[in-house]
Amino acid sequence: MFDREYDVIVVGGGHAGAEAAAAAANMGSRTLLVTMNLQTIGQMSCNPAMGGIAKGQIVREIDALGGYSGIITDRSAIQYKMLNKSKGPAMWSPRAQNDRMRFAEEWRMSLEQTPNVDFYQEMVKGLLEKNGKIIGVRTSLGLDIKARAVVLTNGTFLNGLIHIGEKQFGGGRAGEKAATGITEQLTDFGFDSGRMKTGTPPRVDGRSLDYSRMIVQPGDKNPEKFSYLDTPILREQRDCYMTHTSVEVHNLLREGFDRSPMFNGRIKSIGPRYCPSIEDKIHRFASKDSHQIFVEPEGWHTVEVYVNGFSTSLPEDVQFKALRSVRGFENVKFFRPGYAIEYDYFPPTQLKHTLETKLVENLYFAGQINGTTGYEEAASQGLMAGINAHLKIHEKDPFILKRDEAYIGVLIDDLITKGTEEPYRMFTSRAEYRTLLRQDNADLRLTPRSFKLGLASEERMRRVMEKEEKSEKFISFFRKTSYRPEAINPILERLDSASVKQADKMYKVFSRPKVRMEHMLEMEEVAKFVSDNQLNHEVLEQAEIQVKYAGYIEKEKSNADKLQRLENIRIPDDFDYSALKSLSFEAREKLQAIRPVTISQASRISGVSPSDISVLLVYMGR
Incomplete structure (x- = not known):
């Protein structure tokens, strides 16, 4: 065969x-x-979802790489949301509900x-x-x-x-x-x-739920998408819903703790810290009277529903009894119980x-x-x-x-x-350069590299070059073009931002915290430039972020460049760490086991101190 x-x-x-x-x-x-x-x-x-905090950035990076x-x-999306929009763009994270x-x-x-x-x-x-x-x-x-x-x-x-x-x-x-x-x-x-x-939660029959007793969770009014190619934008979306557990639910769940594999010792392995089971949440956060439950449809046409936040390995009768005490779940029918897997x-x-x-x-x-x-x-x-x-x-x-x-x-x-x-x-907090690694610029960062590999198509590369050129041209326009005080002051007054007395470059006023792209577009010169150059939402977003966060971006680039010096100092494959007696015992043990490729990688190993790195640098200098 x-x-x-x-x-x-x-x-x-x-x-x-x-x-x-x-x-x-x-x-x-x-x-x-x-x-x-x-x-x-x-x-x-x-x-049935893709993306989320930091995960959405990864999906965008996968797409940019082909x-x-x-x-x-x-x-296959049925709902789209951009999470963390109330924070800076380094934290914005796309998430989609999907038809499984x-x-x-x-x-x-x-x-x-x-x-x-x-x-x-x-x-x-x-x-x-x-x-x-x-x-x-x-x-x-x-x-x-x-x-x-x-x-x-x-x-x-x-x-x-x-x-x-x-x-x-x-x-x-x-x-x-x-x-x-x-x-x-x-x-x-x-x-x-x-x-x-x-672990995973129960799947239930959506026909048995009372959504009127829950809080509706709609998608974005103007949904975006994940791919940088011409994939469909959602014209219609399915709602998700939110409800909560209660003291009664927690007490019912506790009745089964003696039969829980997590508590009676049958499960000895470690589960995900940031996605705990419902019994783990009740045990670890005993002072909390309720926890959120997100009710997520599994697709456009199926009645199957995913009960996000209720992951469990408790006996099926305990799961059923407790879930029936959750608001909106009083008559719930199970498709299958939740379970844990080692x-x-x-x-x-x-x-x-x-x-x-x-x-x-x-x-x-x-x-x-x-x-x-x-x-x-x-x-x-x-x-x-x-x-x-x-x-x-x-x-x-x-x-x-x-x-x-x-x-x-x-x-x-x-x-x-x-x-x-x-x-x-993955979390945004794990990335020390998260201002550089935004979801909006994954194509600019990675498509050129993927194109050289032969993975990203010419169409992808053409789109990236066009986006980059138009963004730079738009930013240049703001740097070169002056505003008229009589045009900008009404906007600034409306935003409770100090008015101006004389003309200056648009870039300067655009850099103010309260001034957004939508406000700049109220100015005739800006609107005309956007129209004449056929600038789309991606270009407008890119230009705004580059202008408003220029200082943060430059600082992170500078920090990355400084650390690049250590990245360029390579350690030989057969390097004998045991010969360096000045290294701590723990450092020798960890370095020998992991065998880092560069000094920079060595500096990130748990148990390797700055003084150990100094010893390595001195040796490499010799």
């Missing part, structure tokens, strides 16, 4: 696997996607229409390795499929164990069996492995920045196998693993994003350098 060698085999068809297969194939690699169920490619295993997640999100079935269908269709992608449905039981280099995979039927590189994106399937109250059974997801064999082989190779936990992962300090393993050549890990949580985090890793697998086997330089270039760069650097002992989730 498989008489030829593939360039890249991707194991797993979730968000990481789908992006990895698309990237490798679009760059020209003969790619095989092997998954246990072809009907669940791109499946949204948990909530990935599919943004396009597929736009094609359409999302998976769009992924399947997009991959089927991608040249160079083949598909095969079966479990991969093991890896084919020779002299420390990967040469293929072995399936449960005993088929050996040869490849020059393999990307593992196994999600929660590696020895997955599902918990509902006192019941537990093997599975990688509700209704799907776990994957076995790979963990055991990797530990035989010398890899360290661990266990993590995540699964194997491999601490990501065992990887290079390309996501290739340090122990076995041409083997890549992406997604939850690296200890992350979230569709967006997984998809971005899959994209980078697919790109780098292709580049490696074609003897080209690796593609690595730095911390000042992308949230994806922050994500991977955090994983490789610091590791993680709990499911890693």
